[in-house]
Amino acid sequence: xxxxxxxxxxxxxxxxxxxxxxxxxxxxxxxxxxxxxxxxxxxxxxxxxxxxxxxxxxxxxxxxxxxxxxxxxxxxxxxxxxxxxxxxxxxxxxxxxxxxxxxxxxxxxxxxxxxxxxxxxxxxxxxxxxxxxxxxxxxxxxxxxxxxxxxxxxxxxxxxxxxxxxxxxxxxxxxxxxxxxxxxxxxxxxxxxxxxxxxxxxxxxxxxxxxxxxxxxxxxxxxxxxxxxxxxxxxxxxxxxxxxxxxxxxxxxxxxxxxxxxxxxxxxxxxxxxxxxxxxxxxxxxxxxxxxxxxxxxxxxxxxxxxxxxxxxxxxxxxxxxx
Numbered sequence: 001x002x003x004x005x006x007x008x009x010x011x012x013x014x015x016x017x018x019x020x021x022x023x024x025x026x027x028x029x030x031x032x033x034x035x036x037x038x039x040x041x042x043x044x045x046x047x048x049x050x051x052x053x054x055x056x057x058x059x060x061x062x063x064x065x066x067x068x069x070x071x072x073x074x075x076x077x078x079x080x081x082x083x084x085x086x087x088x089x090x091x092x093x094x095x096x097x098x099x100x101x102x103x104x105x106x107x108x109x110x111x112x113x114x115x116x117x118x119x120x121x122x123x124x125x126x127x128x129x130x131x132x133x134x135x136x137x138x139x140x141x142x143x144x145x146x147x148x149x150x151x152x153x154x155x156x157x158x159x160x161x162x163x164x165x166x167x168x169x170x171x172x173x174x175x176x177x178x179x180x181x182x183x184x185x186x187x188x189x190x191x192x193x194x195x196x197x198x199x200x201x202x203x204x205x206x207x208x209x210x211x212x213x214x215x216x217x218x219x220x221x222x223x224x225x226x227x228x229x230x231x232x233x234x235x236x237x238x239x240x241x242x243x244x245x246x247x248x249x250x251x252x253x254x255x256x257x258x259x260x261x262x263x264x265x266x267x268x269x270x271x272x273x274x275x276x277x278x279x280x281x282x283x284x285x286x287x288x289x290x291x292x293x294x295x296x297x298x299x300x301x302x303x304x305x306x307x308x309x310x311x312x313x314x315x316x317x318x319x320x321x322x323x
Contacts (some may be wrong), residue, residue, distance in 0.1 A: 031210040031220065057302075063120050063295035070289050081294040091278075091295075099254070099274040101185060106192035106253045110200050111245060115238075139198035147262035150191045154178050154263075178263055184272045192253060199252075200245045207241030208234070243316060247309055256303050268309030275301045 014047055039046075069079040086092065138146060153160050154177035177187040211234060212281040217230050257276045264272045273281065279301060283294035 045079060060295055060298050063300045064292060066292050066295075068291040071248075072291060075143035078292055082290070082292040083300070085290075085293050086282075086296045086300065095270055095273055095275060095278045098185065098272060102189065102192065102260070102274050103250060103253050105189045105247045106196060107246060109189070110194045110196040110249055113244065114197055114200035114204055114245070116180065117201045118208055121201065121205055122208045135201055136198045138195050143195060143256070144262060146195055147259050150194075151178065151263060154187055178266065181271065184264065186265065188260060188272070191259050191263060192256060194258065196241075196249055196253065200249060203237065203241050203245045207238045211237045240314075243313075247312065248286070248309060250312070251305060253299075254308075 065078055065080065067075040067082075069075055078122075105253065112184070121135070123127065152158075154162075156162065156174050156176045156179070158172075161169075161177065163282055165171045166174065175183060177183045215233060216229060217235075219233055254274075255276055257280065260272075260274055260277045261280065264277065270278055270281065275297060279294050281298040282288055282297060283291050
């Protein structure tokens with residue numbers, strides 16, 4: 001029998017003669033899983049990746065080294081000739097320049113405008129919920145429908161944009177936004193930014209809500225101005241969100257087919273096409289109608305995206321940004 005002042009020795013985990021048996025530790029459920037069980041749980045994800053990513057990639061590469069008739073019948077192997085034809089195509093430099101302008105302009109304007117919108121939408125003001133709902137509408141709508149709506153807005157004779165500009169006496173005659181080479185790319189960039197804003201804005205809203213309030217309050221107590229707080233605290237803490245938004249927007253905008261095709265379909269040639277619509281026209285609308293060249297362009301398109309994303313991640317040191 002122990003007294004109050006006695007100190008009991010800690011149990012060593014082994015039963016003492018005549019004493020109570022030690023309790024077994026409960027399993028936390030965390031441990032190693034056998035390989036067959038792990039593969040069983042991962043089977044749906046693996047099947048999805050194989051069916052949606054790997055198999056189409058293999059078939060695309062195979063098609064890029066094949067020759068097809070104008071009706072799509074397989075005629076045999078073409079080796080690397082399709083790649084040679086694409087790289088020597090006379091309109092390829094224009095298409096690459098359009099792709100660069102399109103991606104850089106849309107992503108840059110989207111990041112800047114979304115950052116401003118996110119700063120507004122994290123504030124508490126009447127009707128904030130409805131404004132957030134309104135911002136997400138372009139993301140929920142079909143890209144084809146949104147692009148066709150802008151085709152009507154840009155119309156030379158009856159478009160609302162020309163009507164407003166004429167009413168404000170900004171212009172004297174209507175502008176052919178989608179037919180004049182001076183305005184076509186800028187008009188497409190506006191639509192690209194419009195449909196990219198919702199996703200990017202909500203990414204930044206999530207990033208702003210994750211910033212600890214005590215950090216901002218401490219900076220305010222120390223006498224930091226709003227601009228200093230934003231530049232030295234808010235912006236650095238938003239870098240992970242900016243990294244995600246930039247990478248995903250780059251991939252999304254690079255492969256944005258419906259916007260460019262819908263707005264630029266009326267123009268002949270490849271003067272305002274990017275790689276994604278150039279690839280489509282090579283197969284179905286150009287005089288070549290060459291599926292092999294189109295597939296080779298698709299492979300080049302994927303490689304360019306991978307290189308751009310990897311270079312960007314290397315430059316911004318993504319491991320440090322996401323730590």
